[in-house]
Amino acid sequence: MHTALPIFTRTVRLIALAWVIAALAGCDTTPTSAPVRPPTPPPTRPIAPAGVQSYVPVNIAPPAVAREFRAAWISSVGENSWLNGNTGKSSAEQRAALVAMIDRAAQLKLNAVIFQVRPSCDALYASSIEPWCEHLTGVQGRAPQPFFDPLAVAIEEAHKRGLELHAWFNPYRARHADSKSPVAANHISRTRPDLVRSYGRYLWLDPGERDVQNHSLRVVMDVVKRYDIDAVHFDDYFYPYREKDAAGREVDFPDAASWKKFGVRSGLSRDDWRRENVNTFMQRVNASVHAAKPWVKFGISPFGIWRPGQPAQIRGKDAYAELYADARKWMQNGWADYFAPQLYWNIATPDQSFPVLLQWWHSQNLQRRHLWPGLDASKVSNAKWQPEEIAAQIRYTRQLNPPGQILWGMRNLMPGQGPLAEKLAREVYPAPALIPATPWLATTPAPAQPSFASKLGNNSVKLYWARNDNAEVRAWVLQRRVNGVWLTDILPAGRTSCELTSRPEVIAVTAIDRLSRASAPVVVQLNR
Numbered sequence: 199m200h201t202a203l204p205i206f207t208r209t210v211r212l213i214a215l216a217w218v219i220a221a222l223a224g225c226d227t228t229p230t231s232a233p234v235r236p237p238t239p240p241p242t243r244p245i246a247p248a249g250v251q252s253y254v255p256v257n258i259a260p261p262a263v264a265r266e267f268r269a270a271w272i273s274s275v276g277e278n279s280w281l282n283g284n285t286g287k288s289s290a291e292q293r294a295a296l297v298a299m300i301d302r303a304a305q306l307k308l309n310a311v312i313f314q315v316r317p318s319c320d321a322l323y324a325s326s327i328e329p330w331c332e333h334l335t336g337v338q339g340r341a342p343q344p345f346f347d348p349l350a351v352a353i354e355e356a357h358k359r360g361l362e363l364h365a366w367f368n369p370y371r372a373r374h375a376d377s378k379s380p381v382a383a384n385h386i387s388r389t390r391p392d393l394v395r396s397y398g399r400y401l402w403l404d405p406g407e408r409d410v411q412n413h414s415l416r417v418v419m420d421v422v423k424r425y426d427i428d429a430v431h432f433d434d435y436f437y438p439y440r441e442k443d444a445a446g447r448e449v450d451f452p453d454a455a456s457w458k459k460f461g462v463r464s465g466l467s468r469d470d471w472r473r474e475n476v477n478t479f480m481q482r483v484n485a486s487v488h489a490a491k492p493w494v495k496f497g498i499s500p501f502g503i504w505r506p507g508q509p510a511q512i513r514g515k516d517a518y519a520e521l522y523a524d525a526r527k528w529m530q531n532g533w534a535d536y537f538a539p540q541l542y543w544n545i546a547t548p549d550q551s552f553p554v555l556l557q558w559w560h561s562q563n564l565q566r567r568h569l570w571p572g573l574d575a576s577k578v579s580n581a582k583w584q585p586e587e588i589a590a591q592i593r594y595t596r597q598l599n600p601p602g603q604i605l606w607g608m609r610n611l612m613p614g615q616g617p618l619a620e621k622l623a624r625e626v627y628p629a630p631a632l633i634p635a636t637p638w639l640a641t642t643p644a645p646a647q648p649s650f651a652s653k654l655g656n657n658s659v660k661l662y663w664a665r666n667d668n669a670e671v672r673a674w675v676l677q678r679r680v681n682g683v684w685l686t687d688i689l690p691a692g693r694t695s696c697e698l699t700s701r702p703e704v705i706a707v708t709a710i711d712r713l714s715r716a717s718a719p720v721v722v723q724l725n726r
Contacts, residue, residue, distance in 0.1 A: 225661075225676055225687050225689070225696035225697075225698060251654060251701070251724055251725070252652075252654065252724075252725060253652045253659075253705065253722035253723065253724055253725070254722060254723060254725050255720070255721065255722055256704070256721055256722065256723040257721070258704055258706075258721050258723065259719075259721075260677045260679075260684060260704075260706040260708075260719055260721060261677070261684050263631070263632050263675055263677075263686055263688070263708075263716075264629065264630075264631040264632070265600050265601075265631055265632045265633070265634045265635075265714075266309075266596070266600065266601045266602055266631040266632075266633075266634070267309065267310065267536070267568065267570045267600070267601070267602025267603070267604075267633055267634055268307065268308040268309050268310070268602065268603065268627060268631060269308060269309070269310035269311060269312055269362075269364070269570070269602075269603075269604040269605070270303055270308060270311060270312070270575075270604065270605040270606070270607060270608040270611060271311075271312045271314070271366065271572075271604065271605070271606050271607040271608060272296075272299050272300075272311050272312065272313045272314065272352075272607065272608045273314050273607050273608075273609070274313075274314040274315070274317055274322050274331065274333060274348075275314065275317045275318075275333055275374060275376075276376075277609075278576065278606075278607045278608075278609045278610065279314075279333065279609070280295050280296050280299050280608070280609070281295070281333045281334065282609070285332075285333050285334065285335070285336055286335055286336040289342045289343065289344050289345070289346045292334065292342065292346070292348070293346055293348075293351055296348060296351060296352060296355075297351070297355050298612070299311070299608045299609070299612065300352065300355045300356050300359065300361065301355075301359070302608070302611060302612055302613075302619075303356075303359075303361060303608060303611075304359035304360070304361060305623075306611060306619060306622055306623055306627060307623070307627040307628075307629070307630050307631070308361065308627070309360070309361055309362065309630070309631060309632070309633050309688075310356075310361055310362035310363070310364060310428070310429075310633065311352070311356055311361055311362075311363060311364070311608065312364040312366050312429075312431050312497075312604065313348075313349065313352045313363060313364065313365060313366055314366040314368075315348075315349050315365045315366060315367060315421065316328070316366075316367040316368055316417060317331060317333070317368055317371070317374065318331075318368065318371045318372055318373050318374045318377070318401075319371070319372045319373070319385060319386050319387075319403065320332070320338060320382075320385070322334070322348045322349055323347050323348060323349035323350065323421065323425070324341075324347050324350075325417075325420065326420075327416060327417055327420055328384070328385070328386070328417060329382035329383075329384050329385050330342075330382075332377060332378070332379045334348070336378070336379060337379045337380075338377070338379045338380070338381060338382040338385065339382030339383070339384065339385070349365065349421070349425055349427075350425065353425060353426050353427060357426070357672075357690065357691070358690055358692065359690060360672075360673050360688060360689065360690035360691075362428035362429065362633060363426075363427055363428055364427065364428055364429035364430070364431045364495075364497060365421055365425070365427045365429070365430055365431065366431040366432075366433065367414075367417070367418055367421075367430065367431070367432060368432075368433065368435050369403075369414045369418075369432060369435070369436075369479065370402055370403045370405055370410070370414070370435060370436065370437070370438070371400065371401075371402060371403075371435055371438070372385075372386060372387055372394050372400075372401035372402055372403050373385075373387060373400060373401035374400065375398070375399035375400050386403070386413065387401055390409065390413070392407075392455075393407050393409055393410050393413070395451070395452045395453065396452070397438055397441055397449075397451055397452060398438075398441030398442075398449070400438065402438050402451075404453050404455075404456050405436065405437060405453075405472070405475040405476055405479065405522075406453045406456030406457060406459075406460055406461060406471070406472065406475050407456045407459075407460075408460065411475075411478070411479050411482065414479070415479070415482055415483060415486060418430055418483060418486075418487070419486055419487070419490060422486075422487055422490050422491055422494055423490055423491075427494060428494065428495065428712070429494060429495035429496065429497050429535070429536075430483065430487050430494065430495070430496050430497070431496075431497045431498075431499065432483075432497070432498050432499065433499045433540075434499060434500050434501045434517070434521070434523070434540060435521075436476045436521050436522060436523045437451055437472055437476070437520075437521050437522040437523070438451065438521075439520070439521065440520055451472075453472075457471070469519065469522065472522040473518070473522045473523075473524050475522070476522055476523060476524070477524060477527060477528070480498070480528050480533045480534070481531075481533055483496060484496045484533045484534055488639065492639055492640075492641045493639060493712040493713055495535040495536060495636060495639070496533075496534045496535050497534055497535060497536040497537070497538060497568075498525065498528060498534045498536075498537055498538070499537075499538040499539070499540055499572055499604070500517060500523055500525035500528075500537070500539055500540070501515065501517040501521060501523065501525075501539070501540055502539045502540045502541040502542060502543070502550075502555055502571070502572070503515060503516070503517060503550070503555070504517060504518055504524075504525055504526045504558075504562075505517070505518045505519070508526075508558060509554060509557075509558045511548055511549065511551070511554065512549065512550065512551075512554065512555065512558075513549040513550070514549065514550055525537070525539070526562050529559070529562050529563055529564070529565070529567065530562060530563075530564045530565065531565070532564075532565030532567055532638075534567060535567055535568060535636055535638075535639065536567060536568035536569070536570055536602075537559070537563070537567060537568070537569055537570070538569075538570050538571055538572045538604050539555070539559050539569075539571050539572065540571070540572040540574075540606070541555050541556060541571045541572060541573065541591075542572065542573070542574035542577075542606070543555070544583060544587055545587065545590055545591065545594075552591050552594065553594050556571055556594055556595065556598075559571070560598060568600065568602060568634060568636070569598060569602075570595070570601075570602030570603055570604055571591075571595060571603055571604070572603070572604045572605075572606055573588055573591050573592070573603050573604070573605055573606065574606050575588060575605040575606055575607065575610040575611060575618055576606060576607065576610050578610065578616050578617070578618040579609075579610040579615045579616040579618070581616070585616075585617050585618040585620075585621040585622075586621070588605075588618055588621075588622075589621055589622075589625060589626050591603070592626055600634035601634075602634065629686065630686065630687070630688040631688075632673070632675070632688060632710060632714055632716075633714045634714060635713055635714040635715050635716075636713050636714065637713070637715070639713055640713055640715065642669065643669075644669075644711065644715040644716065644717060645665065645667060645669035645671060645709040645710070645711045645715065645716075645717040646665070646666040646667040646669065646709070646717055646718075647666060647709075647717050647718040647719070647720050648663045648664060648665055648666055648674075648707055648708070648709045648717060648720055649663065649664050649665075649666050649720070650662070650663045650705075650707055650720040650722060651663075652705070652722065654701070655697075657699075657700065657701065658697060658698060658699050658700065658701070659697070659698050659700075659701050659702075659705075660695065660696075660697045660698075661676070661695060661696045661697070661698065661705065661707075662694065662695045663694055663695070663707045663720070664694055665709055669709070669711050669717075670711060670712055671691050671709045671710065671711060672690075672691050672710055672711060672712050672714075673688055673689065673690060673691060673710040674688070674689045674690075674691070674693060674694075674707060674708065674709060674710065675687075675688055675689075675706075675707070675708040675710060675716070675719075676688075676689055676696060676705075676706075676707055677705070677706040677707075677708075677719075678698070678702035678703075678704065678705045678706070679702055679703045679704040679705075680700065680702050680703065681703075682703075685702075688710075701724055702724070703723065703724055704721065704722070704723050704724070705721070705722050705723075706719040706720065706721040706722075707719060707720050708720075
């Protein structure tokens with residue numbers, strides 16, 4: 199696979215050159231508030247006197263736009279959190295910290311952020327089901343004052359910048375070991391203590407209890423129905439990682455009550471019964487999300503090793519046997535729209551080799567769902583890895599079709615957090631990319647070709663465009679040919695006009711819908 203790297207290097211240099219040109223002559227991509235419906239532009243074909251330059255429709259095909267999922271997790275708990283150092287601060291300060299991370303993602307030409315909204319049966323949004331997360335105010339159940347809704351803010355600010363917002367839920371963790379405030383009266387450990395188990399220093403919902411599935415699914419669907427999210431996302435916490443007693447011996451998860459009620463008569467072994475509990479929940483979430491909003495994706499980020507020995511050289515934790523997470527089965531049955539196995543190891547270590555694991559997951563992807571692995575950017579921030587390690591891993595992901603990756607986590611890409619962000623901007627993400635399409639979720643036609651008009655100024659041109667159907671546009675691709683070189687901008691849905699300080703030879707505008715499907719482009723050429 200290394201033979202492709204010199205070609206990649208030359209390609210990056212060419213893209214970088216094009217991007218520099220675009221920066222000098224391009225459209226201002228500063229985010230603006232998106233209106234409910236784009237304004238209607240002037241007539242599609244402005245009438246120009248004979249001998250005067252104008253743009254006229256032509257049958258020229260602009261080059262294909264790069265497609266790659268580029269995302270980062272925004273945690274709400276722990277030292278990588280957007281709330282780290284901001285718990286209990288003013289709503290304005292907290293909002294600014296969250297927006298700064300989203301803004302940074304857009305600056306680095308990512309196209310999605312994955313925002314943690316339910317860390318421990320609590321909420322980073324206005325919920326009638328679960329209490330406010332204590333990491334906002336220092337007290338579980340206390341709303342921010344003055345009031346603000348972090349999820350609503352994250353959605354608004356991400357969409358302004360043309361980013362997708364994926365809502366990240368922890369389906370089973372009920373209380374974090376580092377929690378400090380009293381448990382709120384409406385927390386599930388008080389309203390339904392029969393569903394909660396104490397395990398180590400944590401509280402967990404018992405996946406074997408049918409009411410646990412119902413409760414967590416109700417929480418997820420409440421967000422899907424009330425918020426304009428682009429995806430539901432789960433990480434690697436299913437049955438919990440094994441705890442140990444004072445003597446260092448592993449302690450089994452305390453689910454004797456649910457095993458007695460439901461498991462004994464299932465006809466399965468206890469381990470298989472636990473796995474089937476999680477399997478059933480994954481299927482229910484996948485089906486429920488798509489039934490409510492067919493365009494909302496479901497993504498799962500399991501532990502990066504399914505089982506030791508798969509493939510043969512791999513050693514490490516057995517997620518199948520210890521977390522009861524049969525992620526291979528979920529992938530082979532297509533029970534999610536994207537899978538992001540956490541491949542948090544480097545390329546060179548044989549026992550957990552990044553490219554070997556990536557190829558194994560690819561080989562299991564029988565339904566050809568999106569495979570966008572998680573990469574550990576924190577190892578660059580804490581100086582365990584050089585930034586080239588992450589860059590090389592991204593090059594490996596680009597050998598898949600369609601490519602993509604998710605970086606852990608967004609805090610590691612902020613200013614002052616090490617050299618990785620600079621390398622990403624300079625070498626890895628020099629030009630924007632569209633999110634790969636998700637055609638298996640399509641229930642409506644792709645968007646229609648947009649309408650277009652232009653108004654010439656003194657060696658400049660003002661462009662206008664708008665949708666021509668009821669499809670919900672989530673982005674616009676603006677391309678223009680200058681001195682034979684094509685330049686590309688991906689603009690958020692709210693941008694429906696642009697002023698260029700030069701007159702490109704050819705201009706093309708394409709509409710992109712919620713499933714990242716493209717319309718036919720409208721293409722015009724400068725004529726006399």
